[in-house]
Amino acid sequence: MGELATLFGPRRVAVVGATDRDGSVGRAITENLLADFEGDVVAVNPTKDEVLGLESHDSVGAVPDVDVAVVVVPPPIVLDAIREAAEAGIRDVVVITAGFGESGSEGARRERELRELATEHDLNVVGPNSLGIMNTGVGLNATFGPENARDGSISFMSQSGAFVTAVVDWANDRNLGFHNVVSLGNKAVLDESDFVREWGEDPDTDVILGYLEDVVDGRAFVESAREVSGETPIVVVKSGRTEAGASAAASHTGAIAGSEEAYEAALDQAGVLRVDTVQDLFDFGSILAGQPLPERDGVAIVTNAGGPGVMTTDAVGDSDLSLASFTDDTVERFQDALPDEANVYNPVDIIGDAPVERFEDALDIALADPNVGAAVVLACPTATLSYEALADSVVDLQAEYDTPVAATLMGGSSARDANERLSQAGIPTYFDPARAVRSLDALREYRAIGDREYTEPETFDVDREAAREILESAARRDTNRLGVEAMDLLDAYGIPTPDGEIVDARSDAVDAAERIAPDGEVVMKIVSPDILHKSDIGGVAVGVPPEEVGDTYEDLVTRARNYQPDATILGVQVQEMVDLDSGVETIAGMNRDPQFGPLVLFGLGGIFVEVLEDTTLRLAPVSEPSAREMLSEIDAAPLLRGARGRDPVDEGSVVETLQRLSQLVTDFPAIVELDINPLVATPDGAQAVDVRLTIDQEQL
Amino acid sequence: MGELATLFGPRRVAVVGATDRDGSVGRAITENLLADFEGDVVAVNPTKDEVLGLESHDSVGAVPDVDVAVVVVPPPIVLDAIREAAEAGIRDVVVITAGFGESGSEGARRERELRELATEHDLNVVGPNSLGIMNTGVGLNATFGPENARDGSISFMSQSGAFVTAVVDWANDRNLGFHNVVSLGNKAVLDESDFVREWGEDPDTDVILGYLEDVVDGRAFVESAREVSGETPIVVVKSGRTEAGASAAASHTGAIAGSEEAYEAALDQAGVLRVDTVQDLFDFGSILAGQPLPERDGVAIVTNAGGPGVMTTDAVGDSDLSLASFTDDTVERFQDALPDEANVYNPVDIIGDAPVERFEDALDIALADPNVGAAVVLACPTATLSYEALADSVVDLQAEYDTPVAATLMGGSSARDANERLSQAGIPTYFDPARAVRSLDALREYRAIGDREYTEPETFDVDREAAREILESAARRDTNRLGVEAMDLLDAYGIPTPDGEIVDARSDAVDAAERIAPDGEVVMKIVSPDILHKSDIGGVAVGVPPEEVGDTYEDLVTRARNYQPDATILGVQVQEMVDLDSGVETIAGMNRDPQFGPLVLFGLGGIFVEVLEDTTLRLAPVSEPSAREMLSEIDAAPLLRGARGRDPVDEGSVVETLQRLSQLVTDFPAIVELDINPLVATPDGAQAVDVRLTIDQEQL
Structure with missing residues (x-):
């Protein structure tokens, strides 16, 4: 057992706010504890002498050797009760009382203080606003639910207390048992990651089931689940999957949730079996607890x-x-x-x-x-x-x-x-x-x-300082959106780009074209942070022959000026022609999720992204096998492998681009969004032809 | 009630082969009938005087006014028993006995004779190899199952007798009742279409449920289901959906099934709610029987x-x-x-x-x-x-x-x-x-x-005789596969094709090009029934300018000769250029299902068909609204509507092409397979640029 060994296996539990008042939560918990618990139950209530046959104490500090305090006193005195418990050396607390983060600013303040108190005293706190916890191994039922669970090897946590009572009632009827049950409540201190880690170390838990509406710390959850899921299956209903569900969840928990796509990628990468329905949750939990794995x-x-x-x-x-x-x-x-x-x-x-x-x-x-x-x-x-x-x-x-x-x-x-x-x-x-x-x-x-074999993401040798300088120079210009002028950022991270140069004079354009493609054609693009859709205003010229480079330069600048007279024009990019015909246009991108951080995206470009939404995501950092999986799991994957009689593209080069992109966005939290579109994949390699990114200057 | 009113509502039922032998089917049926049936039960068994308290008759003809004969005698004497019943004026027969089509050639012969007998005497025969039938409305349980169903408003047919016993047992436990239950057995005479039609007219049936492994007559089923499904919901599990399932079904029933795609299209067009699982079958059946429809x-x-x-x-x-x-x-x-x-x-x-x-x-x-x-x-x-x-x-x-x-x-x-x-x-x-x-x-x-409003498919004014002549001339040449030489077939049915001509001399090619595109470019294609993949051998030239037409003619013929010296070369097609850039390449096709006849296919061409399999099917004939649905239900539909800043294509023209194609393949059963690929859809209309078809000369 791990750090929560005492929480689940106490010898003495105190009910702070124990009472014998009919229909009260304090009575229900005391009765449930008295029913089967192998250890001692202590009642704390200064207004009583005796509660349900137990001597009632004035304070939790008055009884020695209490391991867990279950707090059911009214909201305003919860913090005092916990402080008293902490000062008496109690480290494990279950806060049943509601009226915290879920109910207005007063409650939110109280919850902040509770969190501070827990940090100060190094407390394990379940809740507040929790139905309580169970451990059938020692007969512990510190909940106010109507029924105790049967003994079993499934440990179950739920962000809904009501769902716990329903599940226990239903499971008892079906011979389905639990080892531990936790109603997570507001998760002010202990959250899903803590219980995953605890149960991963618990020899009596064969399967971990969860009903979650959000996770408190996305990255921490992925890390703890990944550590555990190889040995102990984790099956989770993460609700708020659909747009309607997400808005219902937000109004229920008040949490700022990560995006559904991020949860999907994160749970998958963490080795969590994600299910959509209650039926699957318990069907899968039962068979994982009851049967060996198929060979x-x-x-x-x-x-x-x-x-x-x-x-x-x-x-x-x-x-x-x-x-x-x-x-x-x-x-x-x-x-x-x-x-x-x-x-x-x-x-x-x-x-x-x-x-x-x-x-x-x-x-x-x-x-x-x-x-x-x-x-x-x-x-x-x-x-x-x-x-x-x-x-x-x-x-x-x-x-x-x-x-x-x-x-x-x-x-x-x-x-x-x-x-x-x-x-x-x-x-x-x-x-x-x-x-x-x-x-x-x-x-x-x-x-x-x-x-699964977990592969540590590779760290490439890159020019991080050059990249930082490009971002900082954009910040100095007070620019949040960058386009082709940021191709150097990709160069700095070793992502192949076509030869190109940004020039701001007609003669320089001609020189650049001559250097890049002697006697050949070039691509020319207007470079302006104020013009996002270059193609729409005729700001891109493809296949420009040497004799037209000068005129094209003038033409592009004129178009941009006509389109938006006050636009800042940084110049014109003269770029090597990339043979789109022998290649497949792909897109490699990143967006940053509020809960899970940077997510790397891959898909084919054009209609595949825009019409068919055929893309796949991974939390960064992305390892080599993981990037390779991304290439194979899109619907249009056969096109990369050379469908319709074409040569297969160099997948390795695309894979490495995704890894390097992942490293770039992990290194710089200031990059909020980034799209390489198109990333042209040919049999000879991949090239980033265009890039667009958004930065958050505060993060630099 | 319809034609089967007497079958389900008899006043007198005879068990032919009634017996009191322990564990026998004849005893089980007699007991089940005696339990609740409101009418008379008659025992027929020449070797007994009495069966379970009933007088036993020597022959079914010896008792007057029998409505239904339930036959449980051994296989060799089943036909005699039925003949006797028919001669006594009985029109409704349930054959429980197995050993017919499901068991070898002897059984198959017996089943054929049974079918002939039924036709001769106009008999309604359930089975053979049936568990029997139930009608809770009159307490009729003419099955050998262990339990009678509860009363309800669901009528249920099953191609598996074992499944009937399982379902009745399970449903009784859940307060789920049935009106009629039929074990279809081998469906030698009465099949799913008959029961759908019957229950559609039955005021006591609110919902029709079915477990089917195949349908006997695809078109008849679609027709009867379509008539009924507007008034009475039909929910069906059609098993053998997956490749593995289909092969299991074939070994179970020995039926030559239609393709899964054909079933999918047919059940949908028939208004059948198709479900994949037993759980959905009864969940959906229950709510349809118990609740009103949402407005x-x-x-x-x-x-x-x-x-x-x-x-x-x-x-x-x-x-x-x-x-x-x-x-x-x-x-x-x-x-x-x-x-x-x-x-x-x-x-x-x-x-x-x-x-x-x-x-x-x-x-x-x-x-x-x-x-x-x-x-x-x-x-x-x-x-x-x-x-x-x-x-x-x-x-x-x-x-x-x-x-x-x-x-x-x-x-x-x-x-x-x-x-x-x-x-x-x-x-x-x-x-x-x-x-x-x-x-x-x-x-x-x-x-x-x-x-749904059912729209009668439109009949266009076409040149059917010209089409017939094209097919017959191919048959005279003993050709089963046709290519561009069959473009006239499309013309005859009013499907727009680019201007084109097949020529067999260099000078004619030059003349044709001059006529089709004076001073412009043309497409030229080799025309040979022996060369299926013209492009692969360089048999297609696109954008041929006037001065190169003659040489290109020679070149195409030479290539074809080199590729396959003994190929029959009909000539070279000279065709108007179609602007592929402003259009979307689609595919309109047909294949003929053994069970359901011609199915019309629509999808986008190229990768959408080959890689993404983004296509949709309808049984022909296809009505206008139905063809329009086809265009909207493919994943890539937004491309037709003008995604990515392009003009929307003329959908009406594509829709009409699908309708005309549907008419063509309905008119000529000799057309086994046909693909218009590409059918180029532009904002100005659709054009069939190439065609390939296979014909079955026997059907001409």
Whole structure:
């Protein structure tokens, strides 16, 4: 156990504000604590002599050796109570009382003071505005909910207290147990990252589940989740996913949330299994707690009913699992064991008249096949089959092979006892076979997370000082938006750009063109911080031959002046022609999320970004394998690999550009937004043809 | 009721093969019939005097006035039994016996004879290989399943008998009732189309549910479903969706299935709500049977718990419903009725201490709002709230407003009674609020189906004879694949093509170019049925100036000869240049599905088809609104509407091309496959620049 060992495993708990008043929170908590807790319960309430049979103390400091103070006094005296506890040496506090950050400026002030107090005394504080905490391992129920959880190996945190009561009530009805339960409340001190870290070190927690509306510190959460998720699965509903949901969440928690895209990328990079629904949260949590991980993706389906077998096969087709191909040996064994009408290929149909022995034989043969990583046992009720006996066989065979199994014993009352037996043994069972398959697929997904190798992002040798000088010179000009004049910034970070020069006289333009492309064509672009869409005003000339460079220079400047007489014109960029025809236009960009910091974006340019929104994101810094993944996960990825008879582009060069971009935006928090568009990828490398960025001068 | 009125509502049913042998199917059926059936049950078995207290007759012809014969005799004597029944005037037969089409050539022959017998005597035959049928309206359970269904307004057909037993068992446990239930068996005579049509006319059937692995006659099914689906919702799981599932289905039913894409298009055009899972099938069926349709898309969420409220809002965001905006008046009413801390905007959070009266007030106000089309009542268990009382209020208010409501009373045992009360009143209730919202969204989707106006496909004035002559002349040349030489086929059907001519001499090429583009450039293409990929062998020349036409002619012919010396070369096509730059390359195509006939395809050309597979399909014939939908539903649709600063293309011209193409392929079943690629769409119209088709000479 980690730093919160005492919080979850106290020997003595004091209820500060204990009372026997009917219907009060103080009474509910005291009763819940008295019910099962293995340690001592102490009542603190200066207005009482006795509470529910306990001697009532005037102050928490009056009782020795208290490990945890559960505070339920009215808001104005919460801080005093905590101070008293801290001074008595108590380090772990659960604040049930509401009326803090969630309720106006007075509450917000109180919450700030609570945070300061916690820092001063190095306190672990749950809440405020929390339903409380549970640890079934020691019978601790320090909540005011109506029911205590059953014992289990799932630890669950929730940003909604009401949801905790609902879940515990529901889970008790379904033999689903918990190890720890935490109602996070306002997360003034302890937040999701703390509990993830704690449960990651807790041998009694097999799975971490969370309902979150935001995370307090995006980067800290990613870091702690990444450390834990390889060993302990973390499954999270992060609500406020949709626009409507996000605005509902904001009005509920008052938090400034990061963008949905940032959460999506962050949770994925942290190895968190993100789910969208309560059903998936507990389906996935249950199977992760109850079943081993599959060693391969092949699923065997064993059924007494062809039709449902087809539906289950469809569900496998929808998942990232596959239907296992049986070995010849397995097929032969099925042929020996099953009647002639049976289907000995996957899905194995053992025919409607199958007794339990035939089911058992078939499952045994299937689980022994080296291509089978998981199995679905699928049955419809028949006169010849005892569901209870089938459940027993499935439990035994699952244990014998230690291969994950999910069940669908279809039916209502006829399946109830069998389903109870299966779920008690940790084998999930659903009426809908698609749910069984989905759960197995969650095991596969988690196995893939466990298999990830974390690669430290590479640090390239760059000219950081040159980059700083470019940004600072922009700041000195009081410019927040930069365009092609910032190509040097890319050069400084080793991102390939076409040869180019910014000139501010006709003759210099001619000289530059002569140097860049002797006798060849060049591209010319107006350079002005005030003109964002150069193409729209005819500010870009492509394929300019040597004899027209001078006139084109004049022409571009005139157009810019006509378009916006007061625009600052820095000059004209003369640039090497990049052969767009042999290349693919991509875009590499960055935006900075309030919660998670810089996010690196990749996609194909043009319609792919603008119309199809076919892009992908990663939190910076981006490692090499991670940048490579970005290239492969966009829909248009085949175009990079040389679709339609073209040569594949040099992916390595694009990958390195993304890494170098990631380093640049990590080094300079002043860069708020940056787009390399297009980044032209050809078989010979990538080149950044244009760039646009926004800086925040305060951050320099 | 329709043609199957007697089948489902007989006065006298004979069990042919009735027996009292333990564990036999004949006994199970006789017992099930004796249990609740309002009419008479007659036993037929020449080897018995009495069966289960019934006099046993030697032949079904020996008893007068039998309406339905349920046949359970061994396979070899099934046909005799049916013939006897037919001769006794019985028109409705349920064949339980297996050993027909599903089992070898002997069985297949038997099934063919059964079909002939049915045609000869005009029989309605269910099965063979069926579990039987039920009609709870008259207590008819002519199945050998272990349980009878409860009474309800859902009629359910299933291509899997095992699934019927599972569903009935499960549904009985959940207060879900059925009106009719049919196990379709091998569908030798009566198939899904017959039952859809029957139930569409049945006032006791509110919803039709189906589990199908194939349909017997694709076009007939679409027609009957389209007739019915406007009045009675049809929800179907069509399994074998995925590649793995399709091959499992083929081995299960032995049917040659249509393609998944064809089913998808056909079910959609037929107004069938297609679902992928058993859970959705019954969730959607239940709400469609229990709740009215929403008059608008706005959903009100009323909850005592903020967190679950956010999750529910996310679920609304995921759906095609929207969060209702309340009127000012409604907001004021909430402000008056609710405590200060409440959220009076949607989702309405009435705060954790809400008693049932506050829930009732809030729901009442919400349902009265003119922007609210449906409501979700969402509660977590609290000490102040009685779930049972809440359920009563919800049932009353739902009935009062006749607005659809779904509920999520979270919890386990604490919610059981309340949930039972709600579901008895037809209000769906789930632990996961996402499921409640999904169900409401199914109501919306069905409302949209009901709102569809069916437009008869237009018939254009075309030169059918010219088209026939082109196809027949190809057949005379024994050519199955046609290319640009078939452009005239498009002309005959009024599909715009660039001006062009096929020539077979150098001088004719020069003359043709002079006529088509005096002093301008032309496109030239080799014309050969043996060269499919003209571009790959350099068989296409674009932008040929007048002075090069002659040489280019020679060059193209030489290249073709070099590439394939024995190729039949029909000549060279000289074609008007089409300005690809101002246009969007689209593709209009057709392929013929074995089950559903011609399907018309539309998409953008190039990468959109090849890499992104961004296409859409319709069964021909395609009406104008339907063709217009095709243009709008591809992902790249914005490109047609003028994305990126371009002028929108003339969509009407593309739409008309799709309609005319649809007419062409409907008129000529000999056209097996046809692609117009590219069909160039510009602001001024669409032009078919190239075409390729395959014909089946047998069909001419």
